[in-house]
Amino acid sequence: MSDIEDALKNSVMRNVLKIMAEMPFDSPPPFLSGAIHRLIRELAGIKDPYASVKKKATGTALGMVKSVCKMILKSVDPFEAAVRLSIAGNILDFGVFTRIDNDKIERTVKSALLHDIDAKCLRELKTRALAAKKILFIGDNTGETVFDSLLIERLPAKAVKYAVKSGPVINDATMEDALAAGIDKLAEIIETGSDMPGTILEECSPDFLKIFNESDIVIAKGQANYETLEGCSREIFHLMQVKCPVIARDTGRPVGTWIAEKNKNLQISSRKA
Amino acid sequence: MSDIEDALKNSVMRNVLKIMAEMPFDSPPPFLSGAIHRLIRELAGIKDPYASVKKKATGTALGMVKSVCKMILKSVDPFEAAVRLSIAGNILDFGVFTRIDNDKIERTVKSALLHDIDAKCLRELKTRALAAKKILFIGDNTGETVFDSLLIERLPAKAVKYAVKSGPVINDATMEDALAAGIDKLAEIIETGSDMPGTILEECSPDFLKIFNESDIVIAKGQANYETLEGCSREIFHLMQVKCPVIARDTGRPVGTWIAEKNKNLQISSRKA
Numbered sequence: 005m006s007d008i009e010d011a012l013k014n015s016v017m018r019n020v021l022k023i024m025a026e027m028p029f030d031s032p033p034p035f036l037s038g039a040i041h042r043l044i045r046e047l048a049g050i051k052d053p054y055a056s057v058k059k060k061a062t063g064t065a066l067g068m069v070k071s072v073c074k075m076i077l078k079s080v081d082p083f084e085a086a087v088r089l090s091i092a093g094n095i096l097d098f099g100v101f102t103r104i105d106n107d108k109i110e111r112t113v114k115s116a117l118l119h120d121i122d123a124k125c126l127r128e129l130k131t132r133a134l135a136a137k138k139i140l141f142i143g144d145n146t147g148e149t150v151f152d153s154l155l156i157e158r159l160p161a162k163a164v165k166y167a168v169k170s171g172p173v174i175n176d177a178t179m180e181d182a183l184a185a186g187i188d189k190l191a192e193i194i195e196t197g198s199d200m201p202g203t204i205l206e207e208c209s210p211d212f213l214k215i216f217n218e219s220d221i222v223i224a225k226g227q228a229n230y231e232t233l234e235g236c237s238r239e240i241f242h243l244m245q246v247k248c249p250v251i252a253r254d255t256g257r258p259v260g261t262w263i264a265e266k267n268k269n270l271q272i273s274s275r276k277a
Numbered sequence: 278m279s280d281i282e283d284a285l286k287n288s289v290m291r292n293v294l295k296i297m298a299e300m301p302f303d304s305p306p307p308f309l310s311g312a313i314h315r316l317i318r319e320l321a322g323i324k325d326p327y328a329s330v331k332k333k334a335t336g337t338a339l340g341m342v343k344s345v346c347k348m349i350l351k352s353v354d355p356f357e358a359a360v361r362l363s364i365a366g367n368i369l370d371f372g373v374f375t376r377i378d379n380d381k382i383e384r385t386v387k388s389a390l391l392h393d394i395d396a397k398c399l400r401e402l403k404t405r406a407l408a409a410k411k412i413l414f415i416g417d418n419t420g421e422t423v424f425d426s427l428l429i430e431r432l433p434a435k436a437v438k439y440a441v442k443s444g445p446v447i448n449d450a451t452m453e454d455a456l457a458a459g460i461d462k463l464a465e466i467i468e469t470g471s472d473m474p475g476t477i478l479e480e481c482s483p484d485f486l487k488i489f490n491e492s493d494i495v496i497a498k499g500q501a502n503y504e505t506l507e508g509c510s511r512e513i514f515h516l517m518q519v520k521c522p523v524i525a526r527d528t529g530r531p532v533g534t535w536i537a538e539k540n541k542n543l544q545i546s547s548r549k550a
Binding site for chain 1: 287290291292294295297298299302
C-alpha cells in the first residue's frame with residue numbers, strides 16, 4: 005500500500021527480514037514496527053511512504069463528518085456518542101485492514117451506538133473531561149483524527165492538546181495530517197517528539213513529557229498507545245478497538261471489542277485473563 | 278500453537294526470518310512455507326510440531342460427524358450438501374484462524390447449505406464424479422479430512438484415492454491423520470511424495486504423478502492446492518474457502534467466498550479481476 009516503487013519493494017522486504025532476525029522480541033510491538041519503518045523509509049528514500057493512503061483516509065473521514073455529526077446530535081447523550089464515534093474512527097487503520105474499505109467504515113460508524121462499552125468508565129470520562137482544564141488527547145491513525153475532532157468539540161474549549169507523531173510512521177497522524185483534518189481549529193496540535201508508533205515515553209521530548217505529566221486527564225487512542233502506555237505510572241483513558249489476537253489475549257477481551265477504559269482496569273483484567 | 282518448547286521458539290523464529298530474507302519471492306506461498314516449516318522441524322528437532330493441535334482438530338471433527346451426516350441426509354440434494362460440507366471443513370485450519378474455535382466451526386457448518394456456490398460447477402462435478410472410475414481427491418488440513426470422508430461416501434465405491442502429504446507440514450493431513458479420520462474405510466490413501474503444503478508437482482513422486490494424470494477427475498481442497506495447481510495443464514475441481522486477501526485478489530472473489538470451480542474458470546476470473 006506504500007508509495008515505494010515496485011522494483012525496490014523486494015530489497016526493502018529482504019532487509020526488513022534481516023533486521024527483524026536481530027531485534028529484541030521482548031519489547032512491545034511498536035518498538036519493532038517503529039524501527040522497521042525507519043529502515044523502510046531509509047531504504048526506499050521516501051520520507052512518508054504512506055502519504056497517498058493517508059490522504060485518502062482523511063478524505064474518506066471528512067466525507068462522513070456531516071452524517072456522523074447528525075448521529076451525535078440526535079443521540080440521547082451526545083458526549084457519549086462522540087466518544088463512541090471516536091472509537092469507531094479507530095477502524096481507519098490500513099495497518100490492520102488491508103485496504104480502506106468504505107463499506108466496513110460505514111458499518112462501523114452505524115454500529116457505534118450499539119457496542120457494549122463500560123458505562124461506568126464512560127460516565128467518569130464525561131464528568132472528569134468536562135471539568136478538566138488540561139486534557140492531553142493522544143491521536144493514532146490519520147483519518148481517525150477527523151472522528152476525534154468531533155469528540156474534541158464537546159470538550160472544554162482551549163483545554164485540549166492533540167498529540168501527533170513528530171515524523172511519519174505507517175499511517176499515524178503527523179502535524180500535516182492533523183492540519184488536513186482541521187484539528188487546529190479546535191485544539192493545539194503538539195508533537196510527541198518521536199516517530200515511533202504509540203507513545204514510547206523514553207523517546208518523547210521533554211516538552212511532551214511535561215504536558216503528559218501535568219494534564220488533568222490523558223485520552224489515548226488505539227492499540228499502539230495501549231501497548232506503550234498501559235503500564236505507565238499515570239492514569240490513561242484508553243479508547244480503542246481490539247484488532248488482533250495479541251491485544252485480545254493481553255486485555256482479556258475478544259477481537260472486535262470496543263474499549264473505553266482506564267489503564268489500571270485494563271491491567272487488572274489482563275491479569276485475570 | 279506448536280509443541281516446540283518456549284525456550285527454543287525465539288531462536289527458531291530468528292532463523293526463519295534469516296532464511297526468509299534469502300528466499301525467492303516469486304514462488305507460490307507453499308514453496309516458502311514448506312521450506313520454512315522444514316527448517317522449523319529441523320531446528321526444533323520435532324518431527325511433527327503440530328501433532329497436538331492436529332489431533333484435537335480430528336477429535337473436534339469426529340465429534341461433529343453425526344450431526345453433519347444428518348444435515349446431508351435431510352437436504353434436498355445430499356451430494357451437493359456433502360460437497361458443501363467438505364468446503365465447510367476447510368475452516369479447520371489453524372494456519373488461518375489462530376486457534377480451533379468450536380463456535381466458528383459450528384457456525385460454518387450451519388451455514389454450509391446457504392453459501393452462494395457456482396451451481397453449474399456443482400452439477401458438472403456431480404454428474405462427472407458419479408460416472409468416474411478413477412477419482413483423485415487431494416486433501417488439505419487435518420480434521421477437514423473427516424468432512425471430506427462424508428463426500429467420499431457419496432462417490433463411486435473403490436474409485437477414490439485420497440492424497441495426503443508424505444511428511445508432516447503445518448496442519449496438513451498425513452497418512453497417520455487420514456487413518457485417524459477413518460478415510461481408509463472409504464478410499465485408498467496415497468501420499469504425494471512431498472512434505473510441502475499444496476501439491477507442488479515437481480516435488481511429487483512418479484507414482485503420485487501417474488495417478489494425478491490418469492484420474493478421470495481430480496478434486497483439490499483448499500488454498501495451498503489452488504496456489505500450486507491452478508496453472509497446471511490438467512483439469513482440477515477446486516473446493517475451498519477464500520481465506521486471505523492474496524487469494525481474494527488472485528481469484529477475484531472476496532475473503533469468505535466458498536469456491537467450487539474448475540481451475541480454468543478460476544484463471545479466467547483471475548485475469549478479469
